[in-house]
Amino acid sequence: MKIGYIDAENFLSIGKSHISLDFDQGLVLVEGHNKDNDSFESNGAGKSSVSSEALLWCLYGQTVRGLKHDDVINTKTGKDCRVSVSFNLNGKDYSVNRYRKHKQYKDALHVWENGVDIAAGTNKDTEDRLRTILPVDFDTFLYTTVI
Numbered sequence: 001m002k003i004g005y006i007d008a009e010n011f012l013s014i015g016k017s018h019i020s021l022d023f024d025q026g027l028v029l030v031e032g033h034n035k036d037n038d039s040f041e042s043n044g045a046g047k048s049s050v051s052s053e054a055l056l057w058c059l060y061g062q063t064v065r066g067l068k069h070d071d072v073i074n075t076k077t078g079k080d081c082r083v084s085v086s087f088n089l090n091g092k093d094y095s096v097n098r099y100r101k102h103k104q105y106k107d108a109l110h111v112w113e114n115g116v117d118i119a120a121g122t123n124k125d126t127e128d129r130l131r132t133i134l135p136v137d138f139d140t141f142l143y144t145t146v147i
Contacts, residue, residue, distance in 0.1 A: 001135055004086035004093075008054040010074040011081050017054075052146040058083040058098045060138040061109075061127060064146065073100050089135065096130065 008017045053063045057072055073081040081100035086093065095112040099105040109123045111130050119126040131137070136144070 002088045003055070004088065005084075006055055006058070007082070007084040009080065009082045010077045011054050011057070011072055011083050012074060014054070014074065015076070054083045055085060056138070056142065056146065058085045058096055059130070059134060060141070061098065062138050064142065070100060079103065089133070094133065 003021045005021060006017075006019045008014045010016075053065070053067075053072075057063050057067075063072065073079065079101045080103055082097065082102055082105070084095065084097045086095045088094070093114055095110075097105075097108075097110040099108045099110075101107065107123070109119070109126045109130070111118050111126055111133075113133075118129060120129050134141070
């Protein structure tokens with residue numbers, strides 16, 4: 001499974017973020033920038049939120065910290081939470097978008113395979129379909145990829 005990008009908007013401490021993980025580009029440096037408070041100049045601003053929490057929430061609907069439902073929404077905005085992840089698996093390109101309190105998509109989960117919408121009737125049905133596509137379950141992904 002090769003992850004192409006992770007986009008996050010109004011997710012946890014993130015206002016907007018785009019990380020391209022194209023494997024042909026070599027080593028990727030991810031730096032955190034706190035845009036809310038100038039007195040904090042540390043590099044501890046949101047990297048884990050994107051690299052692990054957003055990725056896991058988008059693909060599995062769960063986070064490392066066990067956050068539930070509206071807890072993932074940026075507290076500053078309180079709405080329009082979206083995380084998008086693209087990946088290639090077994091020669092197929094996938095795109096997954098998960099929303100929470102979004103003005104247009106509400107609390108939806110959307111999945112595309114090679115540009116074709118493969119979402120099922122309900123979010124739960126789509127979640128089940130996505131789990132059949134992903135090569136491992138949440139715990140295995142967490143402990144082999146993220147932690």
